[in-house]
Amino acid sequence: MVLRKLFSNLAFQVILAIVCGVLLGHFYPSAGVKMDILGRTFIDIIKLFIGPIIFCTIVLGMSSVGDMKKVGRLGLKAIVYFEIVTTAALVLGIVIALIAEPGKIDMTGLAAQDASKFTQSPQKEFSWWAFFKSNFTLQVLAAAMICGVVLNRLPRRDFFVQRLSQFSLLVFKALRWVMYLAPIGAFGGISYAVGNFGLQTLVPLGKLMLSVYATMGIFVFVVLGAIMRYMKLSIFSFLKYIKEELLLVFATSSSESALPSIMEKLQKMGCSKAVVGLVVPTGYSFNLDGTSIYLSMSVLFIAQLYGVHVTLGELAGILGILMITSKGAAGVTGSGFIVLASTLTAFPKIPIEGLAFLLGIDKFLSEARAITNIIGNAVATVVIAKSEDEFFPNEHTPS
Secondary structure, eight states, X not given: OHHHHHHTOHHXXXXXXXXXXXXXXXXXXXXXXXXXXXXXXXXHHHHHHHHHHHHHHHHHHHHHHOOHHHHHHXXXXXXXXXXXXXXXXXXXXXXXHHHHOTTOSXXXXXXXXXXXXXXXXXXXXXXXXXXXXXXXXXXXXXXXXXXXXXXXXXXXXXXXXXHXXXXXXXXXXXXXXXXXXXXXXXXXXXXXHHHHHOGGGGTTTHHHHHHHHHHHHHIIIIIIHHHHHXXXXXXXXXXXXXXXXXXXXXXXXXXXXXXXXXXXXXXXXXXXXXXXXXXXXXXXXXXXHHHHHHHXXXXXXXXXXXXXXXXXXXXXXXXXXXXXXXXXXXXXXXXXXXXXXXXXXXXXXXOGGGXXXXXXHHHHHHHHHHHHHHHHHHHHXXXXXXXXXXXXXXXXXXX
Protein backbone atom coordinates (compact mmCIF):
# COMPACT_ATOMS: atom_id res chain seq x y z
CA MET A 1 0.00 0.00 0.00
CA VAL A 2 2.81 2.39 0.97
CA LEU A 3 4.85 1.47 -2.13
CA ARG A 4 1.83 1.92 -4.39
CA LYS A 5 1.19 5.37 -2.91
CA LEU A 6 4.87 6.27 -3.31
CA PHE A 7 5.10 5.19 -6.94
CA SER A 8 1.86 7.01 -7.79
CA ASN A 9 3.32 10.28 -6.46
CA LEU A 10 4.31 12.56 -9.37
CA ALA A 11 7.27 14.08 -7.51
CA PHE A 12 8.70 10.62 -6.79
CA GLN A 13 8.19 9.58 -10.42
CA VAL A 14 10.07 12.65 -11.64
CA ILE A 15 12.95 12.07 -9.16
CA LEU A 16 13.19 8.44 -10.30
CA ALA A 17 13.21 9.58 -13.94
CA ILE A 18 16.00 12.10 -13.20
CA VAL A 19 18.16 9.42 -11.55
CA CYS A 20 17.61 7.02 -14.46
CA GLY A 21 18.38 9.83 -16.93
CA VAL A 22 21.67 10.71 -15.20
CA LEU A 23 22.74 7.04 -15.20
CA LEU A 24 21.86 6.56 -18.87
CA GLY A 25 23.56 9.79 -19.95
CA HIS A 26 26.71 9.02 -17.95
CA PHE A 27 27.22 5.35 -18.88
CA TYR A 28 25.68 5.40 -22.37
CA PRO A 29 26.16 8.99 -23.66
CA SER A 30 25.09 8.30 -27.26
CA ALA A 31 21.82 6.75 -26.07
CA GLY A 32 21.30 9.64 -23.62
CA VAL A 33 21.68 12.23 -26.38
CA LYS A 34 19.00 10.45 -28.43
CA MET A 35 16.54 10.89 -25.53
CA ASP A 36 16.49 14.63 -26.24
CA ILE A 37 13.40 14.14 -28.38
CA LEU A 38 11.42 13.05 -25.30
CA GLY A 39 12.29 16.21 -23.36
CA ARG A 40 11.72 18.55 -26.31
CA THR A 41 8.41 16.91 -27.26
CA PHE A 42 7.10 17.21 -23.70
CA ILE A 43 8.02 20.91 -23.56
CA ASP A 44 6.44 21.48 -26.98
CA ILE A 45 3.19 19.88 -25.74
CA ILE A 46 3.22 22.02 -22.59
CA LYS A 47 3.78 25.15 -24.69
CA LEU A 48 0.47 24.48 -26.43
CA PHE A 49 -1.26 25.17 -23.11
CA ILE A 50 0.58 28.39 -22.27
CA GLY A 51 -1.38 30.66 -24.63
CA PRO A 52 -4.92 29.41 -23.75
CA ILE A 53 -4.22 29.32 -20.00
CA ILE A 54 -2.73 32.83 -19.86
CA PHE A 55 -5.54 34.19 -22.05
CA CYS A 56 -8.38 32.57 -20.06
CA THR A 57 -6.88 33.42 -16.68
CA ILE A 58 -6.33 37.08 -17.49
CA VAL A 59 -9.66 37.69 -19.24
CA LEU A 60 -11.66 35.88 -16.53
CA GLY A 61 -9.61 37.61 -13.84
CA MET A 62 -10.26 41.05 -15.31
CA SER A 63 -13.97 40.28 -15.67
CA SER A 64 -14.14 39.35 -11.98
CA VAL A 65 -12.30 42.54 -10.94
CA GLY A 66 -14.35 44.79 -13.18
CA ASP A 67 -12.44 47.93 -12.17
CA MET A 68 -9.80 48.66 -14.82
CA LYS A 69 -8.05 51.09 -12.47
CA LYS A 70 -7.38 48.18 -10.12
CA VAL A 71 -5.95 46.13 -12.99
CA GLY A 72 -3.65 49.03 -13.86
CA ARG A 73 -2.57 49.33 -10.24
CA LEU A 74 -1.82 45.61 -10.14
CA GLY A 75 0.37 45.87 -13.23
CA LEU A 76 2.28 48.91 -11.95
CA LYS A 77 2.83 47.33 -8.54
CA ALA A 78 4.12 44.14 -10.19
CA ILE A 79 6.60 46.02 -12.41
CA VAL A 80 7.95 48.03 -9.44
CA TYR A 81 8.32 44.84 -7.38
CA PHE A 82 10.09 43.07 -10.27
CA GLU A 83 12.60 45.89 -10.70
CA ILE A 84 13.44 46.03 -6.99
CA VAL A 85 13.89 42.26 -6.59
CA THR A 86 15.76 41.83 -9.89
CA THR A 87 18.17 44.60 -8.88
CA ALA A 88 18.69 42.84 -5.53
CA ALA A 89 19.51 39.62 -7.44
CA LEU A 90 22.03 41.45 -9.66
CA VAL A 91 23.72 43.09 -6.66
CA LEU A 92 23.86 39.78 -4.78
CA GLY A 93 25.45 38.09 -7.80
CA ILE A 94 28.12 40.81 -8.04
CA VAL A 95 28.88 40.75 -4.28
CA ILE A 96 29.24 36.95 -4.10
CA ALA A 97 31.39 36.91 -7.26
CA LEU A 98 33.71 39.51 -5.70
CA ILE A 99 33.96 37.50 -2.47
CA ALA A 100 34.18 33.95 -3.89
CA GLU A 101 36.25 34.94 -6.97
CA PRO A 102 35.12 31.92 -9.07
CA GLY A 103 37.28 33.06 -11.98
CA LYS A 104 40.54 32.72 -10.03
CA ILE A 105 41.34 29.31 -11.54
CA ASP A 106 43.93 27.88 -13.93
CA MET A 107 42.72 28.51 -17.51
CA THR A 108 44.86 25.65 -18.86
CA GLY A 109 42.48 23.14 -17.28
CA LEU A 110 39.43 24.53 -19.07
CA ALA A 111 37.85 23.20 -22.25
CA ALA A 112 36.79 26.01 -24.57
CA GLN A 113 33.69 25.51 -26.70
CA ASP A 114 32.87 27.25 -29.98
CA ALA A 115 31.38 30.62 -29.04
CA SER A 116 31.87 32.24 -32.46
CA LYS A 117 28.17 32.79 -33.07
CA PHE A 118 28.08 34.96 -29.96
CA THR A 119 31.49 36.64 -30.18
CA GLN A 120 31.81 37.38 -33.91
CA SER A 121 28.34 38.55 -34.90
CA PRO A 122 27.67 42.23 -34.19
CA GLN A 123 25.52 42.64 -31.10
CA LYS A 124 22.35 44.55 -31.75
CA GLU A 125 21.21 47.29 -29.45
CA PHE A 126 18.43 46.26 -27.09
CA SER A 127 15.01 46.97 -28.61
CA TRP A 128 11.75 46.79 -26.68
CA TRP A 129 9.82 46.25 -29.93
CA ALA A 130 12.06 43.35 -30.95
CA PHE A 131 11.71 41.98 -27.41
CA PHE A 132 7.91 42.12 -27.67
CA LYS A 133 7.86 40.54 -31.14
CA SER A 134 9.99 37.60 -29.99
CA ASN A 135 8.09 37.04 -26.74
CA PHE A 136 4.93 34.96 -27.24
CA THR A 137 3.95 35.23 -23.55
CA LEU A 138 3.89 39.03 -23.70
CA GLN A 139 1.90 38.97 -26.93
CA VAL A 140 -0.78 36.76 -25.35
CA LEU A 141 -0.75 38.96 -22.24
CA ALA A 142 -1.38 42.10 -24.32
CA ALA A 143 -4.14 40.43 -26.40
CA ALA A 144 -5.84 39.09 -23.25
CA MET A 145 -5.82 42.49 -21.55
CA ILE A 146 -7.40 44.11 -24.61
CA CYS A 147 -10.07 41.39 -24.73
CA GLY A 148 -10.65 41.77 -20.99
CA VAL A 149 -11.33 45.49 -21.36
CA VAL A 150 -13.66 44.88 -24.33
CA LEU A 151 -15.49 42.04 -22.55
CA ASN A 152 -16.26 44.22 -19.55
CA ARG A 153 -18.09 46.64 -21.87
CA LEU A 154 -20.16 44.08 -23.79
CA PRO A 155 -23.93 43.93 -23.12
CA ARG A 156 -23.90 40.08 -23.04
CA ARG A 157 -20.82 39.94 -20.82
CA ASP A 158 -22.09 37.10 -18.58
CA PHE A 159 -22.75 34.83 -21.56
CA PHE A 160 -19.18 35.15 -22.86
CA VAL A 161 -17.68 34.81 -19.37
CA GLN A 162 -19.61 31.57 -18.81
CA ARG A 163 -18.42 30.09 -22.12
CA LEU A 164 -14.83 31.13 -21.47
CA SER A 165 -15.00 29.61 -17.97
CA GLN A 166 -16.14 26.28 -19.43
CA PHE A 167 -13.30 26.35 -21.96
CA SER A 168 -10.81 27.19 -19.19
CA LEU A 169 -11.93 24.17 -17.14
CA LEU A 170 -11.41 21.90 -20.15
CA VAL A 171 -7.91 23.29 -20.76
CA PHE A 172 -6.85 22.73 -17.15
CA LYS A 173 -8.36 19.23 -17.18
CA ALA A 174 -6.37 18.37 -20.32
CA LEU A 175 -3.22 19.82 -18.70
CA ARG A 176 -3.61 17.52 -15.70
CA TRP A 177 -3.63 14.54 -18.08
CA VAL A 178 -0.55 15.80 -19.91
CA MET A 179 1.33 16.17 -16.61
CA TYR A 180 1.31 12.37 -16.30
CA LEU A 181 3.96 12.52 -19.05
CA ALA A 182 6.22 14.70 -16.87
CA PRO A 183 8.54 11.82 -15.80
CA ILE A 184 9.13 10.93 -19.47
CA GLY A 185 9.97 14.55 -20.28
CA ALA A 186 12.25 14.78 -17.24
CA PHE A 187 14.04 11.56 -18.23
CA GLY A 188 14.63 12.82 -21.77
CA GLY A 189 15.85 16.25 -20.68
CA ILE A 190 18.38 15.07 -18.09
CA SER A 191 19.61 12.13 -20.23
CA TYR A 192 20.45 14.53 -23.04
CA ALA A 193 22.18 17.04 -20.75
CA VAL A 194 24.45 14.46 -19.12
CA GLY A 195 25.01 12.47 -22.33
CA ASN A 196 25.87 15.51 -24.46
CA PHE A 197 27.96 17.54 -22.02
CA GLY A 198 29.17 14.87 -19.58
CA LEU A 199 29.54 15.15 -15.83
CA GLN A 200 33.32 15.54 -16.31
CA THR A 201 32.79 19.08 -17.68
CA LEU A 202 31.68 20.17 -14.20
CA VAL A 203 35.08 19.54 -12.57
CA PRO A 204 37.24 22.35 -14.09
CA LEU A 205 34.50 24.93 -13.58
CA GLY A 206 33.27 23.48 -10.29
CA LYS A 207 34.10 26.67 -8.40
CA LEU A 208 31.82 28.72 -10.65
CA MET A 209 29.10 26.06 -10.45
CA LEU A 210 29.20 26.00 -6.65
CA SER A 211 29.27 29.81 -6.46
CA VAL A 212 26.24 30.19 -8.76
CA TYR A 213 24.19 27.50 -7.01
CA ALA A 214 25.13 28.85 -3.56
CA THR A 215 24.21 32.42 -4.57
CA MET A 216 20.84 31.31 -5.92
CA GLY A 217 20.27 29.34 -2.72
CA ILE A 218 21.02 32.45 -0.64
CA PHE A 219 18.68 34.49 -2.83
CA VAL A 220 15.81 31.99 -2.49
CA PHE A 221 16.12 31.18 1.21
CA VAL A 222 17.35 34.54 2.55
CA VAL A 223 15.97 37.24 0.23
CA LEU A 224 12.75 35.57 -0.93
CA GLY A 225 12.47 33.80 2.43
CA ALA A 226 12.49 37.17 4.22
CA ILE A 227 9.83 38.49 1.83
CA MET A 228 7.63 35.44 2.48
CA ARG A 229 8.18 35.73 6.23
CA TYR A 230 7.04 39.37 6.05
CA MET A 231 3.91 38.04 4.33
CA LYS A 232 3.54 35.56 7.23
CA LEU A 233 4.25 32.53 5.04
CA SER A 234 7.07 29.98 5.10
CA ILE A 235 9.36 29.68 2.07
CA PHE A 236 10.04 26.03 2.99
CA SER A 237 6.34 25.10 3.06
CA PHE A 238 5.82 27.01 -0.17
CA LEU A 239 8.66 25.19 -1.96
CA LYS A 240 7.27 21.86 -0.73
CA TYR A 241 3.89 22.84 -2.19
CA ILE A 242 5.37 23.46 -5.67
CA LYS A 243 7.95 20.63 -5.56
CA GLU A 244 6.56 18.85 -8.65
CA GLU A 245 6.99 22.00 -10.73
CA LEU A 246 10.53 22.58 -9.41
CA LEU A 247 11.60 19.02 -10.22
CA LEU A 248 10.15 19.32 -13.70
CA VAL A 249 11.96 22.62 -14.30
CA PHE A 250 15.22 21.10 -13.02
CA ALA A 251 15.00 18.13 -15.37
CA THR A 252 13.94 20.06 -18.48
CA SER A 253 16.01 23.23 -17.80
CA SER A 254 12.94 25.20 -18.87
CA SER A 255 10.72 27.27 -16.58
CA GLU A 256 8.11 27.27 -19.38
CA SER A 257 7.50 23.55 -18.78
CA ALA A 258 5.87 24.40 -15.43
CA LEU A 259 4.20 27.71 -16.31
CA PRO A 260 0.65 26.35 -16.80
CA SER A 261 0.74 24.11 -13.71
CA ILE A 262 2.28 26.80 -11.46
CA MET A 263 -0.56 29.15 -12.42
CA GLU A 264 -3.06 26.48 -11.43
CA LYS A 265 -1.25 25.80 -8.13
CA LEU A 266 -1.16 29.50 -7.21
CA GLN A 267 -4.89 29.85 -7.80
CA LYS A 268 -5.52 26.69 -5.81
CA MET A 269 -3.59 28.03 -2.80
CA GLY A 270 -5.68 31.22 -2.71
CA CYS A 271 -4.28 33.81 -5.14
CA SER A 272 -7.02 35.42 -7.24
CA LYS A 273 -7.29 34.75 -10.97
CA ALA A 274 -6.67 38.40 -11.79
CA VAL A 275 -3.36 38.50 -9.90
CA VAL A 276 -2.13 35.11 -11.18
CA GLY A 277 -3.08 35.95 -14.75
CA LEU A 278 -1.31 39.30 -14.71
CA VAL A 279 1.76 38.70 -12.51
CA VAL A 280 2.96 35.26 -13.66
CA PRO A 281 3.14 35.91 -17.44
CA THR A 282 4.62 39.38 -16.90
CA GLY A 283 7.12 37.94 -14.43
CA TYR A 284 8.28 35.36 -16.96
CA SER A 285 9.50 38.29 -19.07
CA PHE A 286 10.52 40.91 -16.50
CA ASN A 287 11.30 39.06 -13.26
CA LEU A 288 14.22 36.78 -14.15
CA ASP A 289 15.99 36.59 -10.78
CA GLY A 290 18.01 33.46 -11.57
CA THR A 291 19.09 34.80 -14.95
CA SER A 292 20.12 38.10 -13.33
CA ILE A 293 22.36 36.31 -10.83
CA TYR A 294 23.89 34.19 -13.58
CA LEU A 295 24.61 37.19 -15.82
CA SER A 296 26.22 39.33 -13.11
CA MET A 297 28.40 36.46 -11.86
CA SER A 298 29.41 35.43 -15.40
CA VAL A 299 30.64 38.91 -16.30
CA LEU A 300 32.89 38.99 -13.22
CA PHE A 301 33.94 35.35 -13.74
CA ILE A 302 35.32 36.20 -17.19
CA ALA A 303 37.03 39.34 -15.85
CA GLN A 304 38.69 37.34 -13.06
CA LEU A 305 39.62 34.54 -15.47
CA TYR A 306 41.68 36.97 -17.56
CA GLY A 307 42.97 38.94 -14.57
CA VAL A 308 41.05 42.10 -15.49
CA HIS A 309 40.58 44.51 -12.58
CA VAL A 310 37.08 46.03 -12.47
CA THR A 311 36.70 49.37 -10.69
CA LEU A 312 33.74 50.43 -8.56
CA GLY A 313 32.57 52.75 -11.34
CA GLU A 314 32.71 49.90 -13.85
CA LEU A 315 30.80 47.65 -11.44
CA ALA A 316 28.09 50.31 -11.26
CA GLY A 317 28.08 50.45 -15.06
CA ILE A 318 27.77 46.66 -15.34
CA LEU A 319 24.86 46.75 -12.89
CA GLY A 320 23.13 49.52 -14.83
CA ILE A 321 23.50 47.79 -18.19
CA LEU A 322 22.34 44.41 -16.81
CA MET A 323 19.24 46.06 -15.31
CA ILE A 324 18.21 46.81 -18.91
CA THR A 325 19.68 43.95 -20.95
CA SER A 326 18.56 41.21 -18.53
CA LYS A 327 14.97 42.00 -19.55
CA GLY A 328 15.84 40.72 -23.01
CA ALA A 329 16.78 37.26 -21.74
CA ALA A 330 13.27 35.87 -22.17
CA GLY A 331 11.65 34.30 -25.19
CA VAL A 332 14.77 34.12 -27.40
CA THR A 333 16.79 30.97 -28.10
CA GLY A 334 20.33 31.35 -26.75
CA SER A 335 19.27 34.63 -25.16
CA GLY A 336 21.43 34.21 -22.05
CA PHE A 337 24.64 34.27 -24.09
CA ILE A 338 23.35 36.98 -26.42
CA VAL A 339 22.61 39.24 -23.43
CA LEU A 340 25.95 38.35 -21.83
CA ALA A 341 27.80 39.13 -25.08
CA SER A 342 25.90 42.43 -25.42
CA THR A 343 26.92 43.40 -21.89
CA LEU A 344 30.58 42.49 -22.46
CA THR A 345 30.78 44.58 -25.64
CA ALA A 346 30.07 47.64 -23.48
CA PHE A 347 33.26 46.85 -21.50
CA PRO A 348 36.00 46.13 -24.08
CA LYS A 349 38.61 45.45 -21.36
CA ILE A 350 36.73 42.22 -20.46
CA PRO A 351 37.48 39.67 -23.25
CA ILE A 352 34.27 38.47 -24.88
CA GLU A 353 36.14 35.30 -25.86
CA GLY A 354 35.64 34.16 -22.25
CA LEU A 355 32.16 33.02 -23.27
CA ALA A 356 33.79 29.97 -24.84
CA PHE A 357 34.64 28.60 -21.39
CA LEU A 358 31.06 28.95 -20.13
CA LEU A 359 29.34 27.05 -22.94
CA GLY A 360 30.29 23.62 -21.60
CA ILE A 361 28.53 24.06 -18.28
CA ASP A 362 25.71 26.37 -19.37
CA LYS A 363 23.25 23.46 -19.58
CA PHE A 364 23.92 22.60 -15.93
CA LEU A 365 23.66 26.24 -14.84
CA SER A 366 20.41 26.70 -16.78
CA GLU A 367 18.64 24.40 -14.31
CA ALA A 368 19.53 26.70 -11.41
CA ARG A 369 18.49 29.76 -13.44
CA ALA A 370 15.12 28.25 -14.39
CA ILE A 371 14.31 27.07 -10.85
CA THR A 372 15.20 30.45 -9.31
CA ASN A 373 13.17 32.26 -11.99
CA ILE A 374 10.02 30.21 -11.33
CA ILE A 375 10.34 30.50 -7.53
CA GLY A 376 10.82 34.26 -7.85
CA ASN A 377 7.69 34.61 -9.99
CA ALA A 378 5.62 32.39 -7.71
CA VAL A 379 6.67 34.42 -4.64
CA ALA A 380 5.95 37.68 -6.52
CA THR A 381 2.40 36.49 -7.25
CA VAL A 382 1.77 35.72 -3.57
CA VAL A 383 3.22 39.09 -2.50
CA ILE A 384 1.10 41.09 -4.96
CA ALA A 385 -2.02 39.06 -4.11
CA LYS A 386 -1.61 39.63 -0.36
CA SER A 387 -0.82 43.33 -0.79
CA GLU A 388 -4.02 43.75 -2.83
CA ASP A 389 -6.20 41.67 -0.44
CA GLU A 390 -6.62 39.20 -3.31
CA PHE A 391 -5.27 36.24 -1.32
CA PHE A 392 -7.84 33.86 0.13
CA PRO A 393 -6.26 31.10 2.28
CA ASN A 394 -7.84 27.64 2.18
CA GLU A 395 -6.97 24.02 2.96
CA HIS A 396 -4.42 23.99 0.12
CA THR A 397 -2.53 27.08 1.34
CA PRO A 398 0.97 26.11 2.61
CA SER A 399 1.34 27.24 6.22
